[in-house]
Amino acid sequence: MTTVNFTEMKNGSKEDYLLLDEYEQKYIDGTADRILKFLGGLNSTLEGYKITRLEHSLQAATRALNDKASEEMVVATLLHDIGDELAPLNHSEYAAAVLKPFVSGRTHWIIEKHGEFQMYYFAHHLGGNRNQRDKYKDHKYYVDAVNFCENWDQASFDPRSRQCFYHQTKSPYLSGCLSVILPALI
Numbered sequence: 462m463t464t465v466n467f468t469e470m471k472n473g474s475k476e477d478y479l480l481l482d483e484y485e486q487k488y489i490d491g492t493a494d495r496i497l498k499f500l501g502g503l504n505s506t507l508e509g510y511k512i513t514r515l516e517h518s519l520q521a522a523t524r525a526l527n528d529k530a531s532e533e534m535v536v537a538t539l540l541h542d543i544g545d546e547l548a549p550l551n552h553s554e555y556a557a558a559v560l561k562p563f564v565s566g567r568t569h570w571i572i573e574k575h576g577e578f579q580m581y582y583f584a585h586h587l588g589g590n591r592n593q594r595d596k597y598k599d600h601k602y603y604v605d606a607v608n609f610c611e612n613w614d615q616a617s618f619d620p621r622s623r624q625c626f627y628h629q630t631k632s633p634y635l636s637g638c639l640s641v642i643l644p645a646l647i
């Protein structure tokens with residue numbers, strides 16, 4: 462592999478940076494594959510649930526798919542918890558940052574805020590404020606985020622649905638949009 466001549470960036474030439482740019486474009490093209498590979502590894506995180514994070518992600522995305530959500534939203538739902546492994550304290554922002562170059566402002570906002578909206582279902586059991594989402598009540602995507610959590614996210618922890626959802630995720634639609642849409646939007 463050809464490499465640059467510099468050891469400090471300030472000494473790099475135009476040719477060096479053109480070379481790096483070429484490599485970077487190829488690397489960007491592989492983003493979707495890397496994300497999917499990472500998602501596939503979410504099989505051993507967050508103990509205590511009846512299903513793994515990967516299964517939860519597949520269930521939530523399949524619910525979005527069945528509700529005729531846009532392809533973008535189905536993919537975003539599939540990836541909404543990818544921050545769990547490396548950013549457990551702000552996993553929503555992590556996932557939103559990964560998605561940001563590829564999705565609409567609406568989708569980005571829903572994914573970025575879903576952690577706070579999910580608090581509605583459990584925070585009061587832990588002495589927290591389940592209504593933290595209320596501070597966004599006047600936001601144009603507030604209802605969309607409520608619906609994301611109610612219909613897809615909080616509802617997708619059911620081990621009895623495993624077979625059904627695995628079958629669904631083998632559909633050409635979902636696998637196709639995963640492998641095609643992200644690179645196409647770069």
Ligand SMILES: [Fe+2]
Binds near residue numbers: 541553575
């Ligand atoms: Fe989440």
Ligand SMILES: [Fe+2]
Binds near residue numbers: 517521541542614
């Ligand atoms: Fe989730």
